[in-house]
Amino acid sequence: MIPKRDKQSVGQRLLAAFRDAGGVEVAPDLLLPAESLLDLYGEDIRARAYVTADPIRGEMMLRPDFTVPVVQAHMQNGAEPARYCYLGEVFRKQDMGDTHPENPRDNEYLQAGFELFSRDPDADAELFALFHDLLAPLNLRAEIGDMGLLLDAVAALPLPDARRDALMHHIWRPGRFRRLLARFGQPTTPRDFPESDAPWAGLRSEDEMIRRIARLNADAAVAPLAPIWSERLDRLFALQAPADQVTPLLRDLAQDMPAIAPAVDRIAARLQAIADRGIDLSAITFDASHGRTTLEYYDGFTFSFAADRAGWPDVASGGRYDALTRVLGKGREIPAVGGIIRPGLVAELEGAA
């Protein structure tokens, strides 16, 4: 067991490095209003975050992550470009269902993080290089991806809007996405909507139902998606390669899917910018589906650093979340990218070395 004090001092060391990289230190509250977190993450966060009640402020959560409060603070009164850093505890419940976890994780642990709000296209490389250099002595497995690539590929499928919107929405839920895609590849049989003599009840209006039925009826006339498209999508989603070899593979896919060409150019430029900072791309894995299992708010570049320890979460992770600033910015938006390191895990790895 590494004493908490040692984890704290690793955290301080990381925070100092983040400050040296231009980060302004911020200290968000420990108690956050539950509403915006719930709206963003959905019920899953209630299973993972500690929820408590305040007689005046209502339902509150013990800080489950830093990104949301940092973005909220920036959107309210930040000037750009802005670089923020922080160090503090986050709180996560572990509810594994039928059995207790074999190696229970800490329910409160430190996160040291850096968030970069900037319109500079070089921001992804700047952030990744910062994390990469800090973690280099630990020999972690680095993986990167790009959700924008997948979103562009799905957006360009020759599908009616309703089908495309459904696929885009479920891109973070692989099972539902796969089933939808399979269904769109089959001829649709018109559905029967049996009459009901039940009186109308509830907040969902009859109009909403009628609109959905009309949409489903229109959908029944849509021709199946040609198999070639789901094959192309499968090939893209399955793409995994060392980052120094991935650009030609992506360009190859872009031959068949011209819509991803701009995203491929962005990725190629980002990889070049990372290499220009002296980082060996051959040691980094590009996994096209990397972002699909991370937080739903990442919509561009994603990265993670993992240790070779069974049952461990990532030692560090992050990504681009432009859409989140739009959701929390109430009309304003700004490109943003950020990430966190878990000082506790770094301390354990250093202790074992």
Next chain:
Amino acid sequence: MIRLGVPSKGRLMEQTFDWFADRGVTLSRSGSDREYAGRVEGAEGVSLVLLSAGEIPRELAAGRIELGVTGTDLVREKLAGWRDLVSEVAPMGFGHADLIIAVPDCWRDCRDLDDFAAIARDFRAQHGFRLRIATKYHRLVRAWLAEHEVADYQLVDSQGATEGTVANQTAEAIADITSSGATLRANNLRILDEEPVLRSQATLFAARTAMGSELDGFLRLLKITG
């Protein structure tokens, strides 16, 4: 001493008494109907503790009773990691109920969970908040919906009269225990065309910490073999 926790009232208590009587052990309430103390005849070293069915999972987990009769739904909802805390000794064949999700019967476009997921997405876009499911089975429902990748919903707590929440517009759908479905139909609700979230029945549970020869002896007397 083996402390046996049994629901303190109603059909569940009577059926539990019958189940033990069929196995040669007579359980009874001592004194008046208002007194929550009990007697055990036909077995040595066993005492009867009458409790609310909802408290039995917690008492088992805390080691304050060694055996307890309650529904599988309550154990799984109330005890995180229940398999590590209690063991299912015998399903008892009564108290059958399914934990289901039900929607307003007037939703003609909602047959199964895929419809439900699509409606939840539309609802969120239309109303600016997530579709509400009223339930008291938060953990079970959340885990099941997560497993089925349904995202655009929220749970609202309802500890009673859950079927009324839709008409009162405090929820759009409910997740609750039902045996015959009569209350649902009376409230114009319809069960989603899916396997239930959980099939529950009254079950004899043993606390993991109580496993041993004394308990084995009692279970042999009841003709339950592990």
